[in-house]
Amino acid sequence: MIRLDRRILTHFDFVQPILILPIIILSYILVSEANSILSNKQLIYFSIGLLAFTFFFLLPIRRLEWLIPAFYWLCIALLISVDLFGVTKLGAKRWLEIPFVHFTIQPSEIMKPSFLLMMAYLVKHRPPGINGYGLKDFLRLSIYIILPAFLIMKEPDLGTALILIIMGYAILFIIGVNKKIWLSIAAGIVILAPLIYENLHDYQKKRINDFLSEESSYHVRQSIVAIGSGGLTGKSKDEATQTHFKFLPIATSDFIFSYTIERFGFLGAFTLMMFYGFLITHLLSLNYGLKDDYFTQVVTTGIGILIFIYVSVNIMMTIGFAPVVGIPLPFYSYGGSSFVTFLSLFGILQNLLTFRFDPTYRFVKIKF
Template identity: 55%
Template sequence: MWRIDRRILAQFDFISIIFIMPLIFISHWLIGEVVPMLAQKHTAYVFFAFLAFAVVFFLPIRRMNWMIPIIYWINILLLVAVEFFGHSRLGAKRWIEIPFVHATIQPSEFVKPALILMLAYLISKAPPPPDGYRIKEFLKISAYILLPFILIAKEPDLGTAMVLVMIGFGVLFFVGVYWKIWATIFVAVVLMFPIVYTQLLHDYQKQRILDFVAEKPSYHVQQSIIAIGSGGWSGKDKDDATQTQMRFLPIATSDFIFAYVVERTGFLGSLFIITMYILLILHLFAVSVYHDDYYIKVVASAIAFMIFIYMSVNIAMTMGLAPVVGVPLPMFSYGGSSFLNFIILFAVMENLVSFRFKDSYDSRGTKSFL
């Protein structure tokens, strides 16, 4: 008889879902206050994302791991295709048009889960020794990280490229690399920074850094700081949140949504949002440490690093503590691609955790998890 196996359901990580749901509901509420039409679209994004979650969750991922390198290289080919067939917007060539439907996709968004799965595949095939990977294994895995980094940085989209490389090397740091390799990389980065700044950065990227170090912040950051400062202890009513309602605060539903959080809900509301993120990150690292399975270890730690990087950069940016880059607040800012990426990654993690004993269940007579 086909039925849901309770032993599999018992392994499901409900704690992550508990931390995610308040972020989704509060985000929808705030987006609806600013632009009601966007809230309707955001609802559609959430619906399709959780539909994708259900599909991915029930896939036999462990038995399909041979497809992971194929998925990775397809994403690399899409990044290469951007160079030849991509569409430019505001001086950046990042999009590919889908034939016949006149819609575009941004391959750099899809490469994140592809890279994370590829790292899980590579590390599970050749786990690190007790003292960490040595130079040969480190360079091999690093090549898979640096290839999409170079292609995305060339678009140019340095923000996404830097996020990608930090996630990749964050995972390697977490699973273990010989300490002398990290020391060498640190020294090399410090020495190469002047060359990177003068020779590789585009003018608008240099301007963002100059705006960051300037005595007076840019207009966007000024308005964001005003919104944050006006929120006080418990925030303002909707009609009194003038920075957002009168459109002084730019991009209040995406890049600068945290500033609206503080203006609307004050210190207490922003503290609650940050606490949800911190608890989620700590929980994901706990999941990673608890399991010896390198698929779970890599995917859980990669999601934790990804959330931490996005959250910290976005919040620091709104307060003038980091250069302005197009990094959304994870699962909170308006936008379908980023939200879908996170939900799919959580679905992969939940699948790996919930079905890790499925083969032993089946061998004892359970027909199926359905």
């Protein structure tokens, strides 16, 4: 007979599913109202995401820690393969096609958990000193941050590349780096900003110009109309005309936040933002109880920062405060890649938290 070890319930973080499940449920309601076909597909993504969460939750990550560098470099090889054999969609080469089954994968999505685990591995095996990391260690860690970001930027996918860069250096900022290094980086960014802009792709420059121009782009204008029409409490399903008459583009994905306000008003959007805010705060607060467990600290911090970036950029994009980029709301926007990626990350985090006092991973007892 196989019986679950009750000690798992002691260390499992139940706050995370309590905060995430309402976001998923509200998302499904909105997607179902907008498109029943997409809602059926979303159920499939939910199932795959749950399987991914379960797999990583039960995987003895600390015992298999030595495989993390190999996983990281495998993802680097996949990113290089995209440049050589990748499939082009909508003008970007970001996918690899699996032979014979005609199924595509996006290596940049696989890179996110790999990147986070690699950062945790590196910090654990060479933790910062009293004054934080010095220049030598900072440059060594920067190689692991910049390399995947550079390969993803070439696809081109500037949004994902910037997310990796921001997440990587935000982790180092929280873990600890000498202050003089940060001042030097800030000065370098200011000096090199014009050069960086000149090397962007034309469509990326257009997004920036649209953002800086007095007149917003069509997508943003329709988004603002949807937001303004929602009022305090929103509209009924049949009166949400911006979405159901297709004026609001990509209403179930990139601009689902605008759809939320049109449907449930300011109060609905505020409630959604509260769930995200509590989740991010909870994740970052876990660091206080982890102390010298640098591996779990990096994973916890990285996921919290990643959610903050996604939520902030997506919401600012819908109200015209940021360029329009394809960054979804975690657990909320329609789509499989982002959903499965985030559930995989939370599976890894729950594994590290639940089994941190049980390195042998005896999570089941077997009796005959």
